[in-house]
Amino acid sequence: MRDLPMAAIRLLGLSWRQSRSRTATATGLMLVGGAAMPLAAACLRRLIDSAQHGRVTEAVVAGLLIAVLLVAALTLAHFAHLAYFELAELNLLRYDEELITLVNGSPGLQAHEDPAHADRFTIVEQEVQQTRNALQALLSLAGLATGMALTTVLLVALHPLLLLLPLVSIPPLLAGRRAEQRMDRARKAGAAPTRLALNLFRLATNAGSAKELSVLRLGGEIRRRHALLWDGTTARLWQAHWRGALLRAAGQLVFAAGYVAAVVVMVRETVAGRSTVGDMALVVTLAAQVNSQVAQVVALAPDVQRLSGVDRRLAELRQAIAPAPERPGGFSPAPPPRRLTRGITLRGVSLAYQGALVLREVDLHLPASATVAVVGENGAGKTSLIKVLCGLYPPAEGQILVDGTPLDRIALEAWRTRIAVGFQDFARYEFTAHQTVGVGDLPRMDSEEAVLAALDRARAGDVIPQLPGGLGTRLGKSHADGVELSGGQWQKLALGRALMRERPLLRILDEPTSALDPEAEHALFECYAAQAARTAADGGITLLVSHRFSTVRMADLIVVVSGGRIVESGDHAALIREGGLYAELYGMQARAYR
Numbered sequence: 001m002r003d004l005p006m007a008a009i010r011l012l013g014l015s016w017r018q019s020r021s022r023t024a025t026a027t028g029l030m031l032v033g034g035a036a037m038p039l040a041a042a043c044l045r046r047l048i049d050s051a052q053h054g055r056v057t058e059a060v061v062a063g064l065l066i067a068v069l070l071v072a073a074l075t076l077a078h079f080a081h082l083a084y085f086e087l088a089e090l091n092l093l094r095y096d097e098e099l100i101t102l103v104n105g106s107p108g109l110q111a112h113e114d115p116a117h118a119d120r121f122t123i124v125e126q127e128v129q130q131t132r133n134a135l136q137a138l139l140s141l142a143g144l145a146t147g148m149a150l151t152t153v154l155l156v157a158l159h160p161l162l163l164l165l166p167l168v169s170i171p172p173l174l175a176g177r178r179a180e181q182r183m184d185r186a187r188k189a190g191a192a193p194t195r196l197a198l199n200l201f202r203l204a205t206n207a208g209s210a211k212e213l214s215v216l217r218l219g220g221e222i223r224r225r226h227a228l229l230w231d232g233t234t235a236r237l238w239q240a241h242w243r244g245a246l247l248r249a250a251g252q253l254v255f256a257a258g259y260v261a262a263v264v265v266m267v268r269e270t271v272a273g274r275s276t277v278g279d280m281a282l283v284v285t286l287a288a289q290v291n292s293q294v295a296q297v298v299a300l301a302p303d304v305q306r307l308s309g310v311d312r313r314l315a316e317l318r319q320a321i322a323p324a325p326e327r328p329g330g331f332s333p334a335p336p337p338r339r340l341t342r343g344i345t346l347r348g349v350s351l352a353y354q355g356a357l358v359l360r361e362v363d364l365h366l367p368a369s370a371t372v373a374v375v376g377e378n379g380a381g382k383t384s385l386i387k388v389l390c391g392l393y394p395p396a397e398g399q400i401l402v403d404g405t406p407l408d409r410i411a412l413e414a415w416r417t418r419i420a421v422g423f424q425d426f427a428r429y430e431f432t433a434h435q436t437v438g439v440g441d442l443p444r445m446d447s448e449e450a451v452l453a454a455l456d457r458a459r460a461g462d463v464i465p466q467l468p469g470g471l472g473t474r475l476g477k478s479h480a481d482g483v484e485l486s487g488g489q490w491q492k493l494a495l496g497r498a499l500m501r502e503r504p505l506l507r508i509l510d511e512p513t514s515a516l517d518p519e520a521e522h523a524l525f526e527c528y529a530a531q532a533a534r535t536a537a538d539g540g541i542t543l544l545v546s547h548r549f550s551t552v553r554m555a556d557l558i559v560v561v562s563g564g565r566i567v568e569s570g571d572h573a574a575l576i577r578e579g580g581l582y583a584e585l586y587g588m589q590a591r592a593y594r
């Protein structure tokens with residue numbers, strides 16, 4: 001509850017920054033609309049008393065005022081709605097932008113890959129949608145607060161005991177808050193299963209997985225798992241809903257008792273001649289209004305109370321993803337070297353995901369200008385090695401030295417501009433074919449020459465003539481006229497993107513070539529090797545992860561990873577002579593090709 005006023009102020013502040021005129025219009029109309037009903041009740045008292053005493057003009061004026069106030073009460077909220085609806089949309093756009101910036105502005109991959117972050121993100125992503133209702137509820141509450149304040153003044157002026165009437169509106173509010181806390185806990189507990197269920201839903205409805213699902217006849221199994229997760233989550237929410245509804249009903253009962261008592265007090269006062277018939281009518285009308293005001297507050301409270309949850313989780317997300325504060329001693333990060341002379345050295349590097357070690361005390365030297373192949377079984381730690389080299393995860397222990405300078409002393413953003421990388425789980429940017437490749441080097445994105453050269457280097461030039469609009473073809477199903485590509489075509493464009501940067505210090509290809517046949521992959525790697533030799537002046541290292549030993553064998557250095565450790569390294573001939581894991585894997589693959 002303590003956070004709620006600040007959360008409300010922040011939402012109103014955001015709305016004000018988005019559009020001052022809309023915020024002022026919506027707030028003004030809601031405040032006037034909120035005061036209209038109690039004022040109409042006061043006019044009703046005047047109408048009755050003056051009619052009773054034959055004051056016709058006064059009665060007519062009071063009647064006209066009642067009509068105007070009732071029209072205001074009924075219509076102003078509608079006009080306010082037009083303003084705050086647009087405001088809420090502007091706010092949502094701002095939140096979406098912030099979420100995108102937060103996740104992409106984080107220095108590493110933890111924001112994407114850590115389940116705790118993912119949970120928080122799933123909740124915030126859904127909850128920011130609710131700020132639309134929260135804004136409406138907040139403005140409605142402001143109007144109601146004006147109405148309630150006016151109602152209280154009018155009641156107290158009639159009889160001090162009537163002050164208790166607004167006070168008995170507090171128990172329903174407290175009960176509503178408790179009920180919302182229960183719901184909040186239930187939603188939190190359901191975030192992980194909901195995420196899993198959504199994942200299964202996407203899997204079951206995604207065209208990409210449809211082939212596999214129907215061949216393996218997995219539809220029923222996915223439905224069963226989805227239903228199981230969903231049943232568990234809805235049962236938890238349903239229970240919280242029920243308990244909340246009972247709590248709210250108990251709160252309302254307290255108010256109903258207060259209402260009955262107020263009516264009894266006024267009947268006694270009128271019978272005793274201390275109040276007029278108009279006073280009696282005023283109390284009955286105001287008491288009914290208090291009842292409706294409280295009911296509205298209780299109905300709106302969950303939307304507003306939810307706001308503190310959104311605000312808190314957004315703040316947690318901001319804090320969790322914000323870059324780490326600078327180390328004491330405050331050094332300014334060094335730029336990456338213009339060229340590599342010695343190479344990149346890993347000393348005792350370990351990496352852990354959520355505490356589980358996946359790289360252990362890796363010692364490795366990648367010489368400048370070398371072509372390096374990394375091999376190993378699935379899950380051995382090859383991609384993890386690449387993630388630490390790219391600075392996507394900081395090592396849990398050890399150091400990475402770039403020409404002797406520790407990587408954590410080099411400006412991360414600048415380091416990444418000197419890396420070119422193609423991942424096995426590459427992204428499918430639904431832009432034009434030109435842009436899909438061009439974003440690999442933003443400063444040269446618009447250069448057709450650069451895009452064509454990158455496609456040529458990637459041996460992917462053949463994709464473009466197959467597209468109806470050539471490089472200008474819009475790709476993917478997000479566009480009405482978008483062309484869907486085959487998996488291999490997407491992969492080739494991704495490879496072109498990875499080769500957009502011409503002179504990186506580190507060029508990494510993490511199995512982005514599975515869509516190519518072994519000969520094409522071989523030719524591609526040969527091309528890199530030749531290019532690396534040509535650009536030896538920069539000392540750039542080419543690092544390839546592959547399971548194809550026909551490609552791997554030509555590397556200057558082959559690194560064998562197993563169980564998160566480097567178990568062998570050397571060139572092909574040396575590793576074959578050694579007769580270890582590499583020789584065994586190579587032999588197995590060679591026999592399979594015979």
Ligand SMILES: Nc1ncnc2c1ncn2[C@@H]1O[C@H](COP(=O)(O)OP(=O)(O)OP(=O)(O)O)[C@@H](O)[C@H]1O
Pocket residue numbers: 113114353354358376377378379380381382383384385
């Ligand atoms: N984001 C993550 N969170 C937790 N564990 C992870 C994450 N990414 C990978 N792992 C685990 O780390 C280990 C190494 O994974 P990695 O992706 O580095 O293997 P790999 O050698 O590249 O495998 P593959 O050849 O199948 O691509 C695996 O046990 C994997 O389950």
